[in-house]
Amino acid sequence: MSRHNKATQPFRPSPRYIGAMLVLLLAGALFWWAGQLAASALIPLVALLVHAIERRDQRAQALARRIADRQDVEKIEVPSGAWGALARAVNGLLHERLLEQRLREALPAPLPIEAVHSLLGGDLLTQGQSRQVAVLLVGAPVRAPAWDQGVRRSGLVAWQALAHAAHDIAQGYGALLQPCGDAVMLVFGAFDDRTSSEALREALGAAEQLQRAWQATFVGAGPLALALASGYALAAALPGLGFCVVGAPVEQAVGLQQLALRARRSGLMCSEESYRSLRREQAAGWQPTDLRVSIANRPPQMVYRWGDAP
Known part of the structure; x- marks a missing residue:
């Protein structure tokens, strides 16, 4: 067991102790000199x-210090006596902290602050609301092989990197982040009233950030597959599923x-509908394709494509 985890640490005299x-x-010397032997x-x-x-x-x-350090989860040595009972109690707290950290990694990402304010208002939590949203669906160029044992390790690393980047960007924009098959979906405007153009501009900015982060992390890897759609959707808290957005924009982004x-x-x-909302400001970046949805x-x-991607 490391010295850090021992219940009895090396004694270091403090200035007060010295x-x-x-x-x-000095008092002992004076008593001795004065003949006060007792x-x-x-x-x-x-x-x-x-x-x-x-x-x-x-x-x-x-x-x-061990209790106050939120990152410290290693248990300490349990001595005998009353200090042993205290050490066992501290170890119980450290074990709960370890479980909390692991659950935090496995559970969905916390909602952005805009969502918290909306949920505290009560409307979204009880009845849901129709919102003008922009949906950005992002998929990594990774396919799971047909193995019974699961996916390749490289595929898992790619999905983890994509989810991490999407989480950070969603928090920055106040967007809802939720899984969608083997892709992740960011919904802009789910928690407050915005125009379609505002939500689409944020989604476009987030898409550019995601692409830059992906290219910087996986140099030489294939580009991300991104789909952008907009329209009215229902934002609500669903039992057992948490906060979700459902409706035509989600369906269109998947398609x-x-x-x-x-x-x-x-x-x-x-889609053409989203392109029309963006073309006044950023029409030059979009190119028509031969695809139809x-x-x-x-x-x-x-269907329009952003930039010069093949």
């Missing part, structure tokens, strides 16, 4: 008491991404 010992030593005989007992108090204080301070994958297209794709029995719409 001062007290010097005073006792008083001088008590000095060693007082010194032992001061030493015991100093040891107790140092051990208590060491345990307090766009599947269409692009079948056609072996990469980069950011959007149709959602909910609506007439097929032209």
Whole structure:
């Protein structure tokens, strides 16, 4: 067991302790010189008491530091006696902290602060609301092989990196982050009233950040497959599922991404409806494609591609 985890740490005399010992030593010498032998005989007992108090204080301070350090989860050695009972109690706290850290890694990401304010208002939590949202669906160019044992390790690393980057960007924009098959979905405007153009501009900025982060992390890897759609969707807290967004924009983003994958297209794709909302400010970046997407029995719409992705 490392020294850090031992219940009895090396004794380090404090300035207060050294001062007290010097005073006792001087008092003992004066008593001896004055012929007060009984008083001088008590000095060693007082010194032992001061030493015991100093040891107790140092051990208590060491345990307090272990409890206060939220990153420390290693258990400590359990001595005998009353200190052993205290050490067992501290180990129980450290074990709960370890479980909390592991659960935090496995559970979905916390909602952005905008979502917390909306949920505290009560409307989204009880009835849900129709919102003008922009949906950005992001998939990594990784496919799971048909193995019973699971996916390749490289695929898992890629998905973890994508999820980490998407989480950071969603927190920065106040967007909802939720899984969607083997992709991740960011929903902009789910927690407050925004125009379609505002939500789409944020989604476009997030898409560019995700692409830069992906290219910096996986140099030479294939580009991300991104789909952008907008429209009205229902934002609500669903029992057992947490906060979700459902509706036509989600369905359209999924259809766009599947269409692009079948056609072996990469980069950011959007529907004609979303393109019309963006073209006043950023029309130069979009190029029409020969792809068409149709959602909910609506007439097929032209698909646009951002930039010069093949």
